[in-house]
Amino acid sequence: MDIDKQKIIQAGKIASQVKAYARTMVKKGMPLLEIAEKIEAKIFESGGKPAFPVNLSIDNIAAHYTPSHDDTALAHGLLKVDIGVHIDGWVADTAFSLDLENNDENKKLIKSSEEALENALSLIKSRIEVNEKNKVNDDNKVGSSINSSSSGRASDFAGAGNVLDKRGREEGGNDLIGLDEIGKTIQETIESHGFNPVANLSGHSIGHYDLHAGVTIPNTDNKSSLKLKEGLYAIEPFATTGNGKVHDGKPSNIYYLLNEKNPRSQIAREVLEFIAKEYKSLPFCSRWIVKKLGSRSLFGLRDIESNGNLHHFAQLVETQSTKVSQSEQTILVEKDKITVTTV
Structure with missing residues (x-):
């Protein structure tokens, strides 16, 4: 499927603006319901739609907590704010963590996931853009060699063509970047701060109206032989003071x-x-259904869940009940460059 780059960039821009708004708006003691509704309202005001309910996950809850329509929980601790925006199904996914307790360990944990994200993005950018530049330079050298040849034999041109074809397949483009290399960079960065990456949470490819499109971007060196291809991805390190697992x-x-x-x-x-x-x-989320259709709709929601129409996500909780931080950006990977859409 062809992508709509303009809508991808537009969704990312809105997500970036909403994220900046959320960073300054969220305060300790605010109702999570108020935070979620303000963030989602800001998305609509900015010309987008939420790609998923705002996740507001505290401390040992790594992901998938969004307030219900009658939620009374208040913001505290280490709060992870995960925001999704879409324009006609083209998604931007971004997240950040806040220390609402002025706690040194929280700050260090947040720094580890932020730095892991930065290092992963730097690796991807350097490998794609530098190698594409080198490929162009090498191609120019081959072309110069062909032009300066006086033999004029057809086999010289055919041979040069084969060299270019082989280089394009084996050396050029995004096939150079292993997904395990990205995971290794994330893992080593987090471990250098004295924490563990969450091994069974990961980044992911993004499709049209498809938040998790099948490709996993690991947060550890998982020895995968898969390579990064052109497309849309969320890079999403999670760090923890625990053993690096959620359930x-x-x-x-x-x-x-x-x-x-x-x-x-x-x-x-x-x-x-x-x-x-x-x-x-x-x-x-159920909160959205109640807001649009009234509280009676909860009976209908339960009916269609029992009818097998829905997948109901579970909250993802660190197995040792220890704290988790999260940092995330969306990238558009093209042949010769990457664009971080959510900065």
Whole structure:
């Protein structure tokens, strides 16, 4: 599928602006519900739509906490703010962590994930852009050699062409970057600060109306033989004071649509029709459904979940109940450059 670069860049710009707004708006003691609603309202005001419910995950909850419509929890501790924006299904995904306790360990943990992200982006940029520049220089040298040749034999040109073809396949472009190299950089950076990367959380490829499009960008050196290809990706280091693992916790009230199999009740059919039209395959939350369709819609939501129409995400919790920090940017990888869309 061809990408819409203009909409990708536009979504990233909005996400960056909303992230800057959230950094200054969020304060200790604010209701998480108020924070989520303000961030999501800002996305709409800026010309985008939320690509998923704002995640506001505290301390040992690594991801997938969004407040319900009647949530009373308050912001505190080490708060991770994960924001998604889309323009017609083209997504920007970005996250940051806040220390709301003026705690030295929190600050160090946040710095480790931020630095891991910076180093991963620097690695990708250097390998793509420097190698593409070297490839162009090498191609120019081959071309000069051909032009200066006096033999004029067809085999000289054919041979040079084969050299260029081989170089393009084996040396040029993004195939040079192993996903394991990105993971190794993230892992080594976090460990250099005395913490552990969360091994079973990762970055991911992004497709059209598809937040997790199948490719995993590891946060550890997983020895993968896969290479980074052109496309849209979220680079997303998580660091922890624990052993580097998360497990499923409580239900998150975040869902995505699996199918449109017809449920029995009328309210369930109405809710399903609304979800399919409004969110397609992107994640949504019960809070949004209540806001649009009223509290009665919760009965319909439960019906379509039991009917097998929905995937219900669990909160992701650090296995030793220790703190987790998160930092994330979205990148557009092209043949000869990368663009960080969410800065």
